Amino acid sequence: MKLLIVGGxxxxxxxxxxxxxxxxxxxxxxxxxxxxxSFANCGxxxxxxxxxxxxxxxxxxxxxxxxxxxxxxxxxxxxxxxxDRTAKKIRVRDLExxxxxxxxxxxxxxxxxxxxxxxxxPGIDLPGIFTLRNLHDTDQIKARVDHDVKQAVLLGGGFIxxxxxxxxxxxxxxxxxxxxxxxxxTPFDKEMTTPIVQELAxxxxxxxxxxxxxxxxxxxxxxxxxxxxxxxxxAQLVILGVGVRPENKLAIDAGLEVGPRGxxxxxxxxxxTDPNIYAVGDAIEVTxxxxxxxxxxxxxxxxxxxxxxxxDNVFGRSMTYRGTQGTAILGVFDKxxxxxxxxxxxxxxxxxxxxxxxxxxxxxxxxxxxAEAMTLKLLFDPTTGxxxxxxxxxxxxxxxxxxxxxxxxxxxxxxxxxxxxxxSYAPQYGSAKDPVNMAGFVAxxxxxxxxxxVDVEAVLATPAVEQPLLLDVRTPQEFATGHIxxxxxxxxxxxxxxxxxxxxxxxxxxxxxxGQRGYLATRxxxxxxxxxxxxxxxxxxxxxxxxxx
Numbered sequence: 001m002k003l004l005i006v007g008g009x010x011x012x013x014x015x016x017x018x019x020x021x022x023x024x025x026x027x028x029x030x031x032x033x034x035x036x037x038s039f040a041n042c043g044x045x046x047x048x049x050x051x052x053x054x055x056x057x058x059x060x061x062x063x064x065x066x067x068x069x070x071x072x073x074x075x076x077x078x079x080x081x082x083x084d085r086t087a088k089k090i091r092v093r094d095l096e097x098x099x100x101x102x103x104x105x106x107x108x109x110x111x112x113x114x115x116x117x118x119x120x121x122p123g124i125d126l127p128g129i130f131t132l133r134n135l136h137d138t139d140q141i142k143a144r145v146d147h148d149v150k151q152a153v154l155l156g157g158g159f160i161x162x163x164x165x166x167x168x169x170x171x172x173x174x175x176x177x178x179x180x181x182x183x184x185x186t187p188f189d190k191e192m193t194t195p196i197v198q199e200l201a202x203x204x205x206x207x208x209x210x211x212x213x214x215x216x217x218x219x220x221x222x223x224x225x226x227x228x229x230x231x232x233x234x235a236q237l238v239i240l241g242v243g244v245r246p247e248n249k250l251a252i253d254a255g256l257e258v259g260p261r262g263x264x265x266x267x268x269x270x271x272x273t274d275p276n277i278y279a280v281g282d283a284i285e286v287t288x289x290x291x292x293x294x295x296x297x298x299x300x301x302x303x304x305x306x307x308x309x310x311x312d313n314v315f316g317r318s319m320t321y322r323g324t325q326g327t328a329i330l331g332v333f334d335k336x337x338x339x340x341x342x343x344x345x346x347x348x349x350x351x352x353x354x355x356x357x358x359x360x361x362x363x364x365x366x367x368x369x370x371a372e373a374m375t376l377k378l379l380f381d382p383t384t385g386x387x388x389x390x391x392x393x394x395x396x397x398x399x400x401x402x403x404x405x406x407x408x409x410x411x412x413x414x415x416x417x418x419x420x421x422x423x424s425y426a427p428q429y430g431s432a433k434d435p436v437n438m439a440g441f442v443a444x445x446x447x448x449x450x451x452x453x454v455d456v457e458a459v460l461a462t463p464a465v466e467q468p469l470l471l472d473v474r475t476p477q478e479f480a481t482g483h484i485x486x487x488x489x490x491x492x493x494x495x496x497x498x499x500x501x502x503x504x505x506x507x508x509x510x511x512x513x514x515g516q517r518g519y520l521a522t523r524x525x526x527x528x529x530x531x532x533x534x535x536x537x538x539x540x541x542x543x544x545x546x547x548x549x
Contacts, residue, residue, distance in 0.1 A: 001026040003314055004090060004105040006080045006250065008037035010300045011281030012111030013061065014307030020070040022315040029073040029103065030066070031080050031092060036135050037063050042300060044138045045160060048145055049167020058135065083108070083254035085274055107276055107314045110264065111307065112247035114282035114298050118240060123216030128223050129238045132160060141237070149173055149236045153225045155213055156241030157184030159330050162196070164239055165205050166332050175205050176233055178225070180212040180242070185337065187326060189344045191544035192337065192377055192391045198547065199335040212242075244298055246283045259285040263296045268320040270310045278314065280306035289323035290342040290388055290409065291350055297324045327406045329399055338402035341389030341409045344379060355382045357442045357453065358537030358544075360514040361435040363397030368427035372396050375537075375544065378405070378415070378439045385414035385447050390439075397435075404436050415443035442515070451519055452526070452533035454509050456484070456542045459535065468507035473521040474539070478513065484535075484542050492517045495524055504530060511535035511542075 003019055003026055005012045016030050030037060038060040046052045063074040077095040084090070089102045116131035118124060130141050145168070152168050154161040157179035168175045177200070183190040184197060184207065197207055211231070217224040222236035246262045257265040257273045263285030270278045281303035288295045302324045312319040329338040347354045356379050362371035374394025380387050390405040392398045408418065418440025425432055433441070445451030459468060470487035472479050479489040490498055492512070502508060508530055510521040518534040525532035535542070 002104065002106045003028045003109065004103060005030045005109045005111060007111035007113055008032040009039065009041065009113060010303035011307040012109065013038040014304045015109050015111060015280060015311045016066065016072055017070055018308045018311035019314065020072060022311060029075065031078045032076045033079045033095070034134055034136065035076050037061065037066065037074055037076060039135055044132055045163040045167050047138060048142045048164065049170050051167065080250060083250060085254055088276065107278070109310050109314070110251060110277065110279040110283060111281045112250060112283045114244035114246050116240060117243045117245050119242065121213060121215055126216050126218055126223060128236060129216060129240065131240045144237050145171055145173070151235045152237040152239070153178060153233050153235040154239050154241055156243065158241055159328065161239065161241035162330060162332050165200065169203055169205060176208060177205060178208045178211050178213065178227065182210050185330070187328065187343060188337065188339055188391055189377065192375070192393055194544045194547050195375070195393045196332055196335055196337050199333050203333050244282065246296065248283060251279065259294055261296055269313045270306055270321055278310040280310050287323040289325045291346070291352070293350065297326050299328060325406060325409060327402065329402065334395060335393065336395065336398040337393040338398050339391045340402050340406040341387070342379060343389055343391065347379060347388065353382050354379050354388055355446060356455070357439060357446060358541045359435060359438045359442055360537065360540045361431070361438050363395065364429055365427035365431045374398060374435060376401060376435050376439055378443055380415050380443055385416055385444065387413055387415060401435050415440050415447065419444050452522060453536045454533045456535050457545055459509055468509040469503065471508050471510045471521065473510055473517050474512050484511065484539065492521050495521055499528055502530065508532040509535050511538045514538045514540050
C-alpha cells in the first residue's frame, strides 16, 4: 500500500500517524506546502500577544519526529500541483529547487485546508495588511506588533479576530473590530453575544457593526481604512478575518465534485467521488449533525477525527463520520462564550419547530466565594424535548456545561434527561442543581405545561392592543433601577393579596430578574384563574436584547 497525504496540520498529520499505527508495511508520504507540517493554529493569537512566550511551543510535531518515530516520508516545501486519477499519480513541485516530479499512489488523502479570504478591494496589497493562517503570517504580524503598531483594525468579528483583539489590547494597541453583519460571532444568536460586546467595550475595543472596508490608502503613519459608512480609520496594522474558503483547486482540477460553497464532497467514509481519494478537514463539506444538511465547519477537533477515520478506511476498516456539531468556545478577557448544535437562527432558516429557554445561574454554589454568573440558552424540539442546541456565556464553568450538552446532543437526549443528569457537586465546582439540570427543569416544565412561557422579543413585537400585561414581580428597588417599558410593578410577595388589582380578561406576562420569581408568580396566577405566562429568562434576558434601554 502506498498512501499519499496532501497537507499536514490537523487532518493530514492525524491521518499520517494513524495510518502508520495501522500498518508498518505501508509507504506513507506527506506533502506540505509550508515548512511546518503540524502546528497549533489556535495558539497563534496568543503567541502574538505574548501569552505564549516561546514560538517552539506552537509546533505540535516536527518533520524530523514524524520521520524518526513513525517512519513517514515527510516532504515540506512541496506543492502538489495536479492529480492524474486515471494513472493514480500526482505532480509535485519542490518549492526550494523548482523541480517537478510525479508520485504514484494506491490511496490519496486530501487535507488541503481552507485559506483566509482576501477580498478584491483597492489597496488590499498595501504593506501592513495581513491574514493569519500559519506561522509565517504569525512571524510577520508579531514583528510589526513588537515594533511600531499603535493602532490596529480587525476586519471581521469572528473567533480569531476577537482573540487577536484581546491580545492586541494586552500589548497596548488601540484596537477596532469592523464587522459587516449586525453582530459579532455569527454562529451565535445575536443576544448571546451582548456580554462579549460589553466586555470588549469595557476593555477599550471599538466595535463597528454593519460596516466593511471599501478601500485602503497609504498614510503618513501607516494606513487609512475607508469604510462604507464614510468613516476613516488610522492603523499601522490591518488583519483580514472575513472568512475562509476551502483550498479546493486541486480537487476541482481533478474532476472531483464540490458543493455550492466550494467544499469537497465526501461520503460518510470521507471518500470523495473517486473511491481511491479521501478528503478531510476544512476543505470538505460535512453533514450537520442536528439538521442533516450539508455545511462547512472549519474546526480543529473535527479535522483530527476525520483524519483518523480516513486512515482507518484506507486500511480496510469500515468507519463513518457521524457529522459535525459545531461545538466551539471563545475566551475574551474575563468572558467565555461557547456553542454546540443548532442556533435559533439556523433552526428558523431551516423552518424547524423549536422552543427555547434561558437560565442565569452561577457556575458553582452561590454561598461559596467566587461564584460567577452565566447565561445558558437551550434549544429543543417542542414535541419530543430532544436537545437541538445550546449556547452559554459568562465566566468560569462555561466549557463544562457546553461539553455536557454537546454529549447530550450526540446521544439524542431530551430535556427530560437533563433533569435527571447526575453531575459532580461540591460547592467550589458546581451546585446540587447544576446549570444543566436547571435548564432541564425549566424546559421540561414548559413542555409539561407547568411553566407556560413567552419570549420577551415576541411580547415586545406584539401590537400594543394585543400585548399582554407585563407584570414585574421584583422588588420596587429593582424595578426603579430598570424595567421593561410599560410594565406594572407588583412584588411577588404581595401578589396573593393584590390579585384584585389585575384584569382577568387580559393575558398577564410575569417577569423577575432571571425567571424564578416570575415562575412562582405564574403558578399563583394560573391557580387563581388568571391567564398567565412567564417571560423566559426574566429581565436579564431582556437586557441581552436591549442592553442600553
